[in-house]
Amino acid sequence: MKNPKRFPLVLLIVLLGSGLLLYWFGERWLRAVLLYLSTAVWAQYLVSHTRLAWRVASRFIAGETADDAIAAARTVNSRGLSATLNYLGEHVHTPQEAAYARDEIVRLLDCIQQSGVDANVSVKPSQLGLNIDPRLLYENLHIVLNRARQTNNRVRIDMEESSTVDTTLGIYRRLRDEDGYGRHVGVVIQAYLYRSQQDIAALMSEGAWVRLCKGAYAEPPEVAFPQKADTDASFVQLAQHMLSADARQHGAYPCFATHDETMVQAIRQFAQAQQIPADAFEFQMLYGIRRELQEQLAAQGYRVRVYIPYGTAWYPYFVRRLAERPANMWFFIGNLLR
Ligand SMILES: Cc1cc2nc3c(=O)[nH]c(=O)nc-3n(C[C@H](O)[C@H](O)[C@H](O)COP(=O)(O)OP(=O)(O)OC[C@H]3O[C@@H](n4cnc5c(N)ncnc54)[C@H](O)[C@@H]3O)c2cc1C
Structure with a gap:
């Protein structure tokens, strides 16, 4: 232009x-x-x-710097909610860009520790080099998780396009099991994908730390439900699996990322019917969306975490x-x- x-x-x-x-x-x-x-x-x-x-x-984004994100986390904490901080950025083109994002995320983990806010971190695989070379993503995550362990924190690997699911899950499992990061690392499953039923069954038997969401990308009908009603039904079914006695025996701590009151209600009803305590799982919502629902759930004794993005690469988000x-x-x- x-x-x-x-x-x-x-x-x-x-x-x-x-x-x-x-x-x-x-x-x-x-x-x-x-x-x-x-x-x-x-x-x-x-x-x-x-x-x-x-x-x-900026209604959906805390600001451009880590300090802005920490300030937002402090405000969110004062409302009785936890936070997960996300340094914005995705689909980087060079190893240097991926290293820049990695170093910023390491610094963010330090800022969280120093400030004492109740927050963990979420990262995008393509921000740390997935599309350049999966080995680069693995190496960068290794460095990030090392600092997460040192600062006694946790890192969630967000899920992106369906074509990246196998690689992302493979790297997640390698870091969790072979490299021993265990519960310092978590992953995300998208209810709109047909494959997610199998993925959740496997991950729950492994006691994985999983966030369930509906899914935010444009996917073809060959891999994902085209109709919202089917995605909603899948979300409820997967949530019930994540809350099952079997999953909890394996140590699962399910996280449900949705602003949909029908989903929230279905989870609450299932948990009450199964006598699952309110602190055995958590709801997650995005910064700037459904604030009143976030506070209402927290006031009722549920755990709620707010996803707080910051940074200059805010456009795709x-x-x-x-x-x-x-x-x-x-x-x-x-x-x-x-
Ligand atoms: C904490 C968190 C982490 C996420 N991580 C991922 C991820 O790793 N990978 C991924 O693919 N997707 C991720 N998502 C996005 C998710 O997949 C959905 O696209 C998004 O949450 C919208 O779906 P919904 O369940 O909120 O309900 P929908 O069925 O989309 O909407 C239900 C109702 O929620 C409200 N609502 C929903 N979205 C908005 C909005 N943007 N603005 C205002 N109101 C809204 C409206 O009242 C709407 O009627 C994440 C979402 C959250 C909350």
């Missing part, structure tokens, strides 16, 4: 176009368009250079949040128009 002054204008056109798509074709189309935009380099360039866009995105709830687009467009 040669003329930066045109950024807001072009952005407004893209957003209004999206609004019309939503009006004519419904949420499914808009979601598909937004998920495409979350990976489009031209859109990233356009939006991340617009100060107005950052103003709206932000657009995925718009895709999850297209109504957020109106909030975005309204701010731009104002």
Whole structure:
């Protein structure tokens, strides 16, 4: 884009176009368009250079520095909630970029220890080199986990596109078992993937530390449920497996990442019926989303953890949040128009 002054204008056109798509074709189309935009380099360039866009995105992002994330964690802790901090960034292209992210995450673990906040850390495999070479991801995670062990903390490996699941799970198991990081490392399973039933069965028999979520990427019907109702049904089924007596005997501590009250209610009902104590599992939600539900659950004695992202590479994370709830687009467009 040669003329930066045109950024807001072009952005407004893209957003209004999206609004019309939503009006004519419904949420499914808009979601598909937004998920495409979350990976489009031209859109990233356009939006991340617009100060107005950052103003709206900052509703979901704590700030640009580790200090901002620690301050947000402190606020979240004061509301009776735990935190997981995420240094934003994904799909890096060079080993140097991956090393930069690794060093920032190591520094973050130090900041958590020094500040005394109740927080662990979440990382994206592609931020630490997965797409360059899986060995690079493994080596970088090794360094991060070493510091997690030294600072008595834990690191969760987020799950990205379905094509990365086998490699991510393989590296997770290697670090957990062969390298002895055990419960310092955890992983994520996405309910929209058909394979997740098998993955959860295996991981629960291993006593793994797993976060269950619905899944945030554009996936083809060959690997993932196209209909939201099927993903929801899968989420409930997998959650019940994670809460089963068998899974708990193996030492599982299930984490359920959702803002969906129907999912939350299904988990609560199952746990009550099975007489599972409220502190035997946790709910997880994103920073800036459903604050009142987070506080309500904590007041009822449930453990709740808030995922707090920070950093300058906020674009793909932000657009995925718009895709999850297209109504957020109106909030975005309204701010731009104002
Ligand atoms: C802590 C955490 C970690 C995650 N980690 C991963 C991961 O590693 N890999 C991965 O693929 N995905 C991850 N996700 C994203 C997840 O897969 C879903 O895309 C996301 O949580 C939306 O699904 P939902 O279960 O909240 O419910 P949905 O069915 O999408 O929405 C239910 C309701 O929740 C509210 N809601 C949901 N999303 C939003 C939003 N963006 N803004 C405002 N309200 C909203 C709305 O009221 C909506 O009606 C994570 C989510 C959380 C909370």
